[in-house]
Amino acid sequence: MxxxxxxxxxxxxxxxxxxxxxxxxRAGNAQQTAGVAPxxxxxxxxxxxxxxxxxxxxxxxxxxxxxxxxxxxxxxxxxxxxxxxxxxxxxxxxxxxxxxxxxxxxxxxxxxxxxxxxxxxxxxxxSFSFEEALLADDLPIRHIELGVRVPMYRTNIACAPSGPFAGPMVVSMRPMKPADAIRAVQITSRFPAVHGAPVHLGLPQSIGITDLAKPDYGDPVPINDDEIPVFWACGVTPQAVIxxxxxxxxxxxxxxxxxxxxxxxxxxxxx
Amino acid sequence: MxxxxxxxxxxxxxxxxxxxxxxxxRAGNAQQTAGVAPxxxxxxxxxxxxxxxxxxxxxxxxxxxxxxxxxxxxxxxxxxxxxxxxxxxxxxxxxxxxxxxxxxxxxxxxxxxxxxxxxxxxxxxxSFSFEEALLADDLPIRHIELGVRVPMYRTNIACAPSGPFAGPMVVSMRPMKPADAIRAVQITSRFPAVHGAPVHLGLPQSIGITDLAKPDYGDPVPINDDEIPVFWACGVTPQAVIxxxxxxxxxxxxxxxxxxxxxxxxxxxxx
Known part of the structure; x- marks a missing residue:
């Protein structure tokens, strides 16, 4: 039992x-945690x-x-x-x-x-935490709509090193219309304990991302002409660094x- | 006297x-108010x-x-x-x-x-009020650096009409590096009484601006390759509407x- x-x-x-x-x-009955315990x-x-x-x-x-x-x-x-x-x-x-x-x-x-x-x-x-806040504000999140993993990219933003731990920041990307991106900055600024505000938006090449269609982790998602890519620091960073x-x-x-x-x-x- | x-x-x-x-x-001795009474x-x-x-x-x-x-x-x-x-x-x-x-x-x-x-x-x-807050956070403001007027543009964003007053929103534009733009969203969100957060960033054509080099009011300013245009609702709007x-x-x-x-x-x- x-x-x-x-x-x-x-x-x-x-x-x-x-x-x-x-x-x-604990009972070995869990396949995933996305969408679990909202x-x-x-x-x-x-x-x-x-x-x-x-x-x-x-x-x-x-x-x-x-x-x-x-x-x-x-x-x-x-x-x-x-x-x-x-x-x-x-x-x-x-x-x-x-x-x-x-x-x-x-x-x-x-x-x-x-x-x-x-x-x-x-x-x-x-990021599940701030995504919940974005969805609660009716901001669409592409990878959730498509049922795929968020696209993640290694950047040219160097983390501050400590002992053996060093490397680039990994970011997750969500395409948004500009007004939604501004709203997303406001909403996620309220959540510094879960990555907080974006670290970058627009201009992927400025942070060393050459092809948004080829994420280093996760799945690619389409970006419409009226959208910009919005980048958040990602919890995959510590795993990549380890x-x-x-x-x-x-x-x-x-x-x-x-x-x-x-x-x-x-x-x-x-x- | x-x-x-x-x-x-x-x-x-x-x-x-x-x-x-x-x-x-009142004494007729004032030429401008920019920079007056910081x-x-x-x-x-x-x-x-x-x-x-x-x-x-x-x-x-x-x-x-x-x-x-x-x-x-x-x-x-x-x-x-x-x-x-x-x-x-x-x-x-x-x-x-x-x-x-x-x-x-x-x-x-x-x-x-x-x-x-x-x-x-x-x-x-x-916008003088929020520009002071941006400068206090060491965010550069191009038109102030250059000593010119902020560039302003009529958009395709319709104001909600009231009686005879109707027309497009006018926006002011400040070029910023993406990380600075995110910080500027945070800072100006604190000031809803002076236009608040930007209404748009990147993608000027999305709001009906076809040529950033030709503002409808004010002076053009250069935008560097690593910058995006950030647009705030502008107090010229009511004057244009009147x-x-x-x-x-x-x-x-x-x-x-x-x-x-x-x-x-x-x-x-x-x-």
Whole structure:
């Protein structure tokens, strides 16, 4: 019997949708997190040994737009109570990526076998939160309309380095009409904990993007003649930086399969 | 002896720079208001007979981005105490434009001879206020660097009509690097009383502007390859609309020669 089923049998009050989502992951029943538990914050995951964690933490501190930390575990502690009730970072995501020396060596649905007492987990804000705010304001989001992944690009914007962690900022791109782009700047400025305002708009070549039709991650989307590309700092940045650093050991989430937290997106708004 | 000189002789406490500016206008000693009384709000002026004032007031209400009202007189009253101590709207601007049936018939330095008991004065926010906030954030403003007037363009964005008042929105344009444009959206969003956030950026043809080098008002400025044009609703809109309406009688300020008020620009920030 699953934890969720047991809970239901006890006739307790309904679980938060976010906890239900985590329990589904824990039970091995989760295929994705896009669209899961609307209104709740989802996060990117990066887990590093304590020896590297300080450098990575400083990297995030120096690069808050691509790497906004919304939660962090104590050393060796798989629970992050500030992010969710009964949250176990080892089991509560649908799928993980295990990295050794920069190589992807495993994509398990839990990391119980990989967990160590010296690991530190970082949860980093994700664009799902600000996309919800954009949609709530009736701003269309192309890749969601098309049911594909957001297009992401490596830029020529260098992140501030820290220890072994260095590399270019990765950005996500959403095409918008100019007036919508202005509104999107206003809306996402309210959410500094989930990448905040765009870092660039128009003129992709200014940030080293030569062909919008060929994203480095995700899927291409069409841009109409009356639209401009709007670029946000992307949570893929820390994952790309960790891979490029070829550190001996690291664990991340599998792209698009995030940690669902008990935080509400609206709680992250500064205004 | 001027009012200002008389005041000084009395050994009173220093006058506000804004009042000094108005007294200089009153004495006929003011050539311009750009750069005068830094930190104080300057405004566009529109004066109409009471019969037309209600329609114009509603026009402003319907079109707050180009026509943000920051002050309004009572019928026939040339004083606007909410905007400034000892303020006389008939004498306190450097130069006025008097319109009859849509024709410019006079450009006097005061309107004492034109004043009537049925006139209502509207003071409308001006981009000087948000430009001060942009400069304070170290965002370069091309036309100020070059010492020319801001370029302004008639657009294909129709204002909401009211009575005889109708016509296209006029916008001002400032070229900016994309990251600066994003920052400018944030900064000017704080100032809804002085046009607020841009109405458009990039893609001038989307709003009916075919040649940025040929502004309809003001002076052209160069746009570099790494810049995009950023467009704000402009206080020239109400003046253009009043002229186009060919109303029997109206008075406006002479372009660039504004009313200096005792309000502080920073007071207009909503955040």
């Amino acid at each position: 699953t934890v969720l089923a047991a809970h239901r049998l006890q006739g307790a009050e309904p679980l938060l949708p976010s906890l239900q989502a985590r329990l589904a992951c 209104g709740f914050v989802q996060g990117n995951l990066a887990i590093l040994p304590e020896k590297l964690a300080a450098s990575f933490h400083r990297f995030c501190q120096l690069n808050p737009k691509p790497c906004p930390i919304i939660g962090m575990s104590d050393v060796g502690d798989p629970n992050l109570p500030a992010l969710g009730r009964d949250l176990d970072i080892r089991t509560d995501l649908p799928r993980y990526r295990v990295w050794r020396d920069g190589e992807l060596v495993d994509e398990p649905t839990d990391i119980l076998a990989h967990w160590r007492d010296d690991l530190v987990a970082f949860v980093i804000g994700c 891979a490029a650093a070829r550190v001996p050991f690291a664990i991340t989430h599998s792209p698009g399969l995030m940690l669902v937290t008990d935080l509400k997106n609206k709680q992250l708004a500064v205004l | 001027t009012v200002l000189a008389a005041h000084r002789l009395q050994g009173a406490e220093p006058l506000l720079p804004s009042l000094q500016a108005r007294l200089a206008c 930190g104080f709000v300057q405004g566009n002026l529109a004066i109409l007979p009471e019969k037309l004032a209600a329609s114009f007031h509603r026009f402003c209400q319907l079109n707050p981005k180009p026509c943000p009202i920051i002050g309004m007189s009572d019928v026939g009253d040339p004083n606007l105490p909410a905007l400034g101590r000892d303020l006389d709207i008939r004498t306190d601007l450097p130069r006025y434009r008097v319109w009859r049936d849509g024709e410019l018939v006079d450009e006097p330095t005061d309107i004492l001879a034109h004043w009537r008991d049925d006139l209502v004065a509207f003071v409308i926010g001006c 002229a186009a309406a060919r109303v029997p009688f109206a008075i406006t300020h002479s372009p660039g020669l504004m009313l200096v008020t005792d309000l502080k620009n920073k007071q207009l920030a909503v955040l």
